[in-house]
Amino acid sequence: xWGTMSTNIASYNSRVPEMFTAWLSCWRRISCxxxxxxxxxxxxxxxxxxQERLLSQxxxxxxxxxxxxxxxxxxxxxxxxxxxxxxxxxxxxxAALGLRFVKPEQSSAVVDVSLSENLASYVxxxxxxxxQNEPAVVMVSVPRSEPxxxxxxxxxxxxxxxxxxxxxxxxxxxxxxxxxxxxIVVLEPNRIVLYxxxxxxxxxxxxxxxxxxxxxxxxxxxxxLIRKDHLFDAYLPGTTCSSTGSxxxxxxxxxxxDPWPIGTEPVxxxxxxxxxxxxxxxxxxxxxxxxxxxxxxxxAAPIPRDRYTLWLFAGVDGRVHEIDxxxxxxxxxxxxSDIAGVRTSCSSGFQILATSNSDGVSSDTVRAxxxxxxxxIPVSQPLEFSGSITSLWPESGGASAVAVSHNPRTGKYEAxxxxxxxxx
Amino acid sequence: xxxxGWPLRAVSSLLLLLQSGALSAATRPQYGxxxxxxxxxxxxxxxxxxxxDENSPESRNLSRLMFDTLVTLSDSGKVQPALAVTxxxxxxxxxxxxxxxxxxxxDDGSPLTPDIVASSLRTANLGWNINSSDESVLxxxxxxxxxxxxxxxxxxxxxVKRSSGTLHGTGPFHVTDWxxxxxxxxxxxEDYWDGRAYLDSIQIDVVNPRDQMLSLELGKxxxxxxxxxxxxxxxxxxxxxxxxPPLELMALVFSxxxxxxxxxxxxxxxxxxxxxxxxxxxxxxxxxxxxxTILPRWLNGYDFLFSKEADLARARQQVSELRxxxxxxxxxxxxxxxxxxxxxxxxxxxxxxxxxxxxxxxMSDVRLVRIIxxxxxxxxxxxxxxxxxxxxxxxxxxxxxxxxxxxENQLLRTDRMIPLFHLPLNYGLSPAVRNWVQRQDGxxxxxxxxxxxxxx
Numbered sequence: 001x002w003g004t005m006s007t008n009i010a011s012y013n014s015r016v017p018e019m020f021t022a023w024l025s026c027w028r029r030i031s032c033x034x035x036x037x038x039x040x041x042x043x044x045x046x047x048x049x050x051q052e053r054l055l056s057q058x059x060x061x062x063x064x065x066x067x068x069x070x071x072x073x074x075x076x077x078x079x080x081x082x083x084x085x086x087x088x089x090x091x092x093x094x095a096a097l098g099l100r101f102v103k104p105e106q107s108s109a110v111v112d113v114s115l116s117e118n119l120a121s122y123v124x125x126x127x128x129x130x131x132q133n134e135p136a137v138v139m140v141s142v143p144r145s146e147p148x149x150x151x152x153x154x155x156x157x158x159x160x161x162x163x164x165x166x167x168x169x170x171x172x173x174x175x176x177x178x179x180x181x182x183x184i185v186v187l188e189p190n191r192i193v194l195y196x197x198x199x200x201x202x203x204x205x206x207x208x209x210x211x212x213x214x215x216x217x218x219x220x221x222x223x224x225l226i227r228k229d230h231l232f233d234a235y236l237p238g239t240t241c242s243s244t245g246s247x248x249x250x251x252x253x254x255x256x257x258d259p260w261p262i263g264t265e266p267v268x269x270x271x272x273x274x275x276x277x278x279x280x281x282x283x284x285x286x287x288x289x290x291x292x293x294x295x296x297x298x299x300a301a302p303i304p305r306d307r308y309t310l311w312l313f314a315g316v317d318g319r320v321h322e323i324d325x326x327x328x329x330x331x332x333x334x335x336x337s338d339i340a341g342v343r344t345s346c347s348s349g350f351q352i353l354a355t356s357n358s359d360g361v362s363s364d365t366v367r368a369x370x371x372x373x374x375x376x377i378p379v380s381q382p383l384e385f386s387g388s389i390t391s392l393w394p395e396s397g398g399a400s401a402v403a404v405s406h407n408p409r410t411g412k413y414e415a416x417x418x419x420x421x422x423x424x
Numbered sequence: 425x426x427x428x429g430w431p432l433r434a435v436s437s438l439l440l441l442l443q444s445g446a447l448s449a450a451t452r453p454q455y456g457x458x459x460x461x462x463x464x465x466x467x468x469x470x471x472x473x474x475x476x477d478e479n480s481p482e483s484r485n486l487s488r489l490m491f492d493t494l495v496t497l498s499d500s501g502k503v504q505p506a507l508a509v510t511x512x513x514x515x516x517x518x519x520x521x522x523x524x525x526x527x528x529x530x531d532d533g534s535p536l537t538p539d540i541v542a543s544s545l546r547t548a549n550l551g552w553n554i555n556s557s558d559e560s561v562l563x564x565x566x567x568x569x570x571x572x573x574x575x576x577x578x579x580x581x582x583x584v585k586r587s588s589g590t591l592h593g594t595g596p597f598h599v600t601d602w603x604x605x606x607x608x609x610x611x612x613x614e615d616y617w618d619g620r621a622y623l624d625s626i627q628i629d630v631v632n633p634r635d636q637m638l639s640l641e642l643g644k645x646x647x648x649x650x651x652x653x654x655x656x657x658x659x660x661x662x663x664x665x666x667x668x669p670p671l672e673l674m675a676l677v678f679s680x681x682x683x684x685x686x687x688x689x690x691x692x693x694x695x696x697x698x699x700x701x702x703x704x705x706x707x708x709x710x711x712x713x714x715x716x717t718i719l720p721r722w723l724n725g726y727d728f729l730f731s732k733e734a735d736l737a738r739a740r741q742q743v744s745e746l747r748x749x750x751x752x753x754x755x756x757x758x759x760x761x762x763x764x765x766x767x768x769x770x771x772x773x774x775x776x777x778x779x780x781x782x783x784x785x786x787m788s789d790v791r792l793v794r795i796i797x798x799x800x801x802x803x804x805x806x807x808x809x810x811x812x813x814x815x816x817x818x819x820x821x822x823x824x825x826x827x828x829x830x831x832e833n834q835l836l837r838t839d840r841m842i843p844l845f846h847l848p849l850n851y852g853l854s855p856a857v858r859n860w861v862q863r864q865d866g867x868x869x870x871x872x873x874x875x876x877x878x879x880x
Contacts, residue, residue: 075728116725119800119864120501123725123825137729139825144500215527218619218872219453276620277455298452316454317877336450355450364450389450 048086048122051140055124056093058138059111062128065098069107076117083115086124120144157346159353159368159380161403161416165195165202171404172222173393174415175232185232186415187224189216192234192241192251208251212239219278223260226396235260238275259285264341264350264398267302267309279316289323297321299392301341301352303371310371312352314339322374333376336364338392340401346422348372351379353401353418355389364389366403368420380420392418453622453859457875462631462645466605471591472582473548479796479812481849484579485868489610489626490531491582491593494522494541495573499864501800503573507536507583507594517568522576523560528617530585531598544583545576570823574801578808596621596871606630622859622874637663640852646875647857647868650850652711653762664853668866670713670720670846671797674766676754676790677813682839686746690779691839694790696739697777698770700732700844707765708845715843718809718832723802726829730836732843739777751780755788766844767792794847800865802828806835815840 070091074083090113091101104110110129117123121141128136164174169188177183181197183205191209195202222236230245234253241253259270262280269288271280274296282296288311297313305324312331313321320331320339336355343350351368354376365382366389390413391404400419407414463482472487494508508522528536538556545554545563553564565572575581585592592598594617597610608628612621631639636648637658650658650665658665682688700714713720716730743749754771756763767783770792774781781790795812797805803820806828810817815838818831835841849866856876861869 114726114728116721116728118722118725118802119499121725121825125726125729125825127729137726137826137829139726139829141725141825215615215617216619218622220619276614278452316452318451318454337452338450 048142049089051124051142052086052089053093055113055126055138055140056090056097058140059094059126059128060097060099062136062138063099063109063111063130065100066108067100067102067106068094068109068111069104070094070099070101070111070113072113072115074115076115076122078115078117078122086115087113117144157351157368157379158421159366159383160419160421161366161383161385162419164402164415164417166412166414168412170220170406171391171413171415172220172236173224173234173391173404174402175224175226175396176402176417177226177231185224185226185234187222187234187236189220189222189236192224192232192243194249206249208241208243208249208253210234210236210239210241210253212236212253213255214238214275217274217276217278221273221278221391223393225261235273237273237277259283262300263302263311264343264394265396266398267304267341269300269302269311271297271300289325289328294323294328295321298337299339301339301394303341303350303352310374312339314354329374331376336389338389338403340392340394341398342368342394342401342418342420343398344420344422346420347379351420352376353392353403355392355403356382363387364405366392366418383418385416386414451858453872453874454877455620455622455874456624457622457877458625458627459623459647459857459870459873459875460645461626461628462636462639462648463628464630464633464636464649466608466628466630468604470599470602470608471584471586472579473544473584479794479798481796481866484796484798484866486608486628487579487582488595488867489597489870490591490595490599491579491584492595493578493582494524494576497574497577497800497865499800501574501864503577506577507541508576511573513572515568517570517572518565520563520565520572521560522563525617526559528594529615530592530594531613532585532587532592534585534592536583536594540585541583544585545581547584547586548580569820571801571803571807571820574799574804577801578798578804597623597626600625618871621871623870626870637852640854643854646854648852650852651762652847652850653707653709655711655848655850656709658850658852664855664857666851666853666860666862668849668862669722669864670848671866672847672849673715673718673793673795673797673809673843674712674763674845674847675715675718675793675795675813676770676842676844677793677815678790678840679788679814686748687750688839689742689746690749691842693739693742693777694774694779694781695842696735696742697773697779698842698844699734699736699773701734703766703769704845707762707769708847712845712847715846718806718835718841718843719797719802719828720846723797723800723805724828724832725825729829734773736773736777739779743778749778749780751782752789753784753787754781754790754792755784755786756792757794758785760794763792763794792844796849796866798865803831806832810835813841 072087112127114125116125121143123139123141125139165186172187175185183194183196186193191207193207194205196205217237224232224234226232231243234241238255239253240256240258241251244250259272262269262271270285272283273280279296279298282294288294294313296316299314301312303310308325310324314337315321320333320335322329322331334356338355340353348370351370353366353368356365364385367378367382368380369376370379385405387405387407389403389405394401400417403418404413404415467483492507496504496506498504507525509525511522513520538561542554542556542561551566555562596616598613600611601609610626612624614620633649633651639645640648704712714732716732717727721727754767756767771781771783795809798808799805806818815835818835821827853860858874858876859872863869
């Protein structure tokens with residue numbers, strides 16, 4: 001499309017945290033969490049100076065070093081501040097090219113500059129009128145960029161989101177490896193990428209393609225689990241991958257209908273995932289309840305009790321099924337399809353994180369709940385995301401969860417660690 | 425956004441939709457169900473390259489369900505891989521080599537091959553020299569075309585396998601029943617290369633436009649057309665409406681080139697006489713944007729350089745200065761009630777300026793046309809409009825905004841066309857429809873659409 005990228009001098013858009021905002025923490029049984037705090041924001045903003053210079057040259061080529069009247073009109077979604085900044089810069093550039101600014105009645109040329117935009121670019125249009133001649137029109141364009149905005153809500157029990165990674169390609173899951181230096185394993189539809197933290201930035205260390213003979217199903221899902229005897233296992237519909245344990249890593253993938261681990265360590269099950277759909281088939285190992293199988297479901301989470309475990313299944317039928325050894329009942333909730341249990345030192349020691357979009361207007365949220373009996377009690381404020389949540393899994397170890405959301409404004413997939421802080 | 429009117433409408437529609445509880449993004453999509461669609465008219469053929477009307481939203485949408493193109497355009501107009509995964513340009517855009525995606529199959533189970541792709545493209549583009557190799561196709565054009573990829577993304581360049589009079593596609597759905605002009609039944613292709621669609625099937629029926637809203641209300645359809653003049657009322661009634669950017673051009677097109685300087689002035693006077701604002705407010709019920717250019721601003725970024733204001737006094741003066749005032753006839757699509765209303769109003773505006781203009785059936789000096797802008801690539805849209813309207817083909821001299829401006833300005837200076845409005849395409853949706861996506865180019869993307877289980 002149009003336009004040329006330019007050099008980094010001026011920026012008129014809000015800075016966009018591209019990625020690399022990461023807080024990595026230990027997740028062992030100790031109650032406190034934080035280990036390392038890294039904050040590095042990379043900026044991506046539309047850069048205008050080169051195009052302003054180019055437009056100024058085009059105007060000056062038409063008018064020559066003359067007395068002109070200049071008017072700049074903002075017809076775009078640029079802010080007043082940005083528009084004023086562009087106007088100031090244009091004046092400076094034009095003055096440097098020998099143009100003088102006077103009132104229209106004293107000018108030899110009237111220059112009307114419009115700050116406009118189209119689908120792909122901001123367009124700067126200059127219409128130059130000199131006497132009775134046909135107006136001359138010159139233009140330049142600057143590719144658009146979009147700002148990122150996230151919302152943060154304080155809460156009673158504080159549910160926090162800590163950005164791990166962000167990228168244009170879909171993210172199915174992210175695993176955090178507590179090594180020195182820290183690593184993350186990013187599971188994408190077609191590859192697994194290992195990043196290490198170097199000089200406060202995530203640097204790609206290795207990438208492994210995921211061979212698969214069958215086309216992936218729509219709403220592709222996947223899970224990566226960090227292991228103790230080797231680095232990780234990754235599960236995708238009909239495919240399982242395992243890494244070796246030492247660097248440089250090797251990863252082997254195979255077609256497999258092996259069940260995926262579900263639940264929160266140490267309370268886990270294995271569930272068979274449909275190789276051509278986006279849900280678990282309902283066959284779980286070992287069985288739950290009296291029948292041993294449950295209705296097809298998207299996600300599951302355990303609530304350990306003294307003598308049994310209550311399991312929650314977010315069913316494909318849109319309802320949450322609550323199952324223990326003897327009973328099954330349906331919960332009335334406004335939950336979405338993704339739930340995850342986390343094990344903390346707060347309150348009962350086990351909370352359920354559930355996605356929701358209860359008002360239907362804003363973006364998706366995640367909220368923490370406890371189950372004193374059989375009904376959920378919210379224990380945190382809803383935590384808002386900048387779009388739809390595409391994945392929510394408990395992390396290996398169970399002290400936190402990883403959520404992935406898709407930001408429609410930036411088009412990026414963003415992975416967050418979700419952690420609970422007690423007693424706020 | 426203060427630039428465009430349509431996003432505000434789209435947002436308000438979306439809010440209504442959301443407030444009705446129709447969308448819950450936190451719920452994962454459910455497989456299964458049938459989408460029932462009511463369309464205004466069924467195309468005479470399903471073959472996208474043989475006579476399908478590229479100016480028909482129905483043809484374009486149906487084609488996308490059954491067939492794929494080598495590349496597609498994203499909502500920001502960027503070229504995306506589809507059946508082709510990589511491409512190379514040579515000789516300044518005159519030779520193009522596109523490598524095909526491996527493992528793709530047609531709905532009859534046969535593999536997508538370079539030979540079939542080349543054959544399909546030859547059918548749609550007689551002037552191109554197309555050859556195939558092991559895994560790619562090579563396209564040689566009569567002259568360089570920097571916008572070739574955007575052109576390959578058009579529906580008419582869908583890849584079709586023709587065998588024994590039957591059409592096969594690689595698209596997300598395939599045909600199970602087709603009665604020309606009446607109904608079309610489609611089912612999901614299980615091993616679709618981009619992931620099987622959530623829907624099991626789509627049932628498409630031809631329903632009179634005026635009855636489509638009733639079909640929606642009675643639950644007979646999940647997806648219906650909303651006429652431009654009905655859109656505001658539907659929104660006021662709290663209906664769930666999807667609105668595209670304004671991508672349908674309504675314009676007057678003269679059948680002949682300008683005959684003289686005076687003829688040019690008369691055409692300019694007609695353009696000045698037309699009160700677009702009144703037509704928009706009254707006949708279009710506030711729908712659409714008055715147009716002074718072929719492309720709307722969201723595609724060209726400079727429409728404000730061209731006047732769309734009525735200036736009756738100037739029109740009268742110009743007409744009064746001319747010695748001869750020929751009588752023109754104005755034609756329109758007799759099956760389009762909105763076109764008739766607008767044409768009648770234009771006749772009145774013209775008479776106010778002293779011009780002799782009267783409605784006519786059949787051949788006419790001027791015709792009121794409605795042309796869909798088919799691509800998010802402004803060059804491809806401009807060239808398509810020129811082709812449909814019978815205007816000289818614009819010369820694609822470069823990719824900069826000034827190049828586009830010059831080409832569009834040159835087209836308008838022929839005085840063959842008077843742009844009037846840019847109209848959106850509106851659809852009504854039932855509450856059960858989830859993940860509805862109408863792309864920026866107006867095309868439905870039904871691959872991710874699903875039907876909520878409680879209403880299946």
